[in-house]
Amino acid sequence: MKNLSIALLDALKQHGARALFGLPGDFVLPFFRHAEQSGILPLHTLSHEPGVGFAADGAARYLGGPGVAVVTYGAGALNLVNAVAGAYAEKVPLVVISGAPGALERGNGLLLHHQSRTLDSQLAIFREITCDQVVLDDARQAPALIARALRNCLSQSRPVYIELPRDMVDAPCAPVTPLPPPAWDAEAVQACAREVLRRLAAAANPLLLVGIEIRRCGVEHKVAELARLLRIPVATTLMGRGLLVNQDAPLLGTYLGVAGDAEVTRAVEESDALLMLGVLLSDTNFGVSARKIDLRGSILALDGQVTLGHHVYPAIPIEALLDAMLDEGAPLDRTAPQGLAQPAPYGMPEDGAAIAPGDIARAVNDALRLAGPMPLVSDIGDCFFTALDMQGEGLLAPGYYATMGYGVPAGLGLQAASGRRPLILVGDGAFQMTGWELGNCARSGWDPVVIVFNNQGWEMLRAFQPEARYTDLGDWRFAAMAPMLGGDGYRVQTRGELARTLRHALDKRGRFQLIEVMLPRGAQSATLERFVAGVRRGQARP
């Protein structure tokens, strides 16, 4: 019989995990030893737990399986909270494994180091940001608890919390038998699919609007097939940017309300049968709508249920709904829409002019057209709005939860788990938070290309409070620091320098490449300007 640590590691691998990300401490050292010595999953350490969480998140988003973060009790696990909360908000299947005090030390009457209020305070905190929590303090129960937690992590596409007392890691433990996904009622699914198809057929302007859950559930190809079958155009939400790329779908583009393409906005907001698949009804997706979308006339398939106006069908997995619609659907009486997606911007002039954010999108699109597609990972800031105009191999970004600090570690997690080299976009403010994780690249064999949007300030905040002085961050000279961190740094001031440096950096492998793009103070992307105007308009409305 194996021990509990090996049973847990085997189960993680069986459920699709491809790597462990962690930062050890005494409560989790025994598990780290098994993780490293067993080699069941590669173990990558980072320098601060937010980076551990974002790296696990990036791996999960890119590969679809669970991302795994392994930390010590208290100071470690509570450092992870923001990353886990963001994963919960954006439906990322994350597994948090926290070491914890053993039974004897729990009962010795002393306050333990890393303890906050009580020894169960941490569990209480993680109850709020995970869909399931288990404490492995009994080896007989452990296999069933692990199986339940991992099944819920994947079926709900949300983080789960596993607390592992350090005196349990060597306990003899039976292997974990994976549980089947939750059952559903085929008849209810068929009835729901027929009602959705009837509504679409009766509409003058049916439209599909897709969100991030269709990627988490691995059904993008089925959505594209449905759009082609029914001859219905598709738009993505802000969070869904990058979905259905290369899926041969009649893609209109990304819905950004008043901040986006007017054609796409009109198509979404004037649709009389909006079928929303995997869409979060969030302010970032709908907060800048030109006019309020009539949700009563729309259909929402999210979180395993389908809402049609005032009807709710519970327990309808999105893949089952799509399969039933593909079985029963037929072309609606419409001409097949041609994808209207606005072409991405190309052709940045390679001259001596100062660089604007929009130039960075053009330069990246020009360079990737030559070098080949790369996964894009963006932090929050104007780099995110600029990334919406980039043609990458999908875009990973916390577009709804909107936490800074995501970009660099998430890109490292993506490369660690998949081997693919990412292009990371990050502002100077966000780089100050977690950009230093690049110092782990040399020993881990990672070599991302990182573009730092250096406008020497918190520009997104300046957009709302131009008079503020506290948004000025000064010039941190990131490129000059790159060699000390084991990479190559380039500081570029003109469009010509940007184009040449980007081509050079994409060619250079084996060391991270940091391109510090100097942006004039106050320079904003057109999308950010429209987004700010939209938010202001929304706030001004009675």
Ligand SMILES: Cc1ncc(Cc2csc(CCOP(=O)(O)OP(=O)(O)O)c2C)c(N)n1
């Ligand atoms: C963890 C966290 N703390 C604060 C904030 C609030 C914020 C949102 S945007 C922003 C400024 C970002 O500055 P940066 O230089 O990175 O990018 P740019 O605006 O283009 O200049 C802040 C402080 C968020 N979102 N997350």
Ligand SMILES: [Mg+2]
């Ligand atoms: Mg900035």
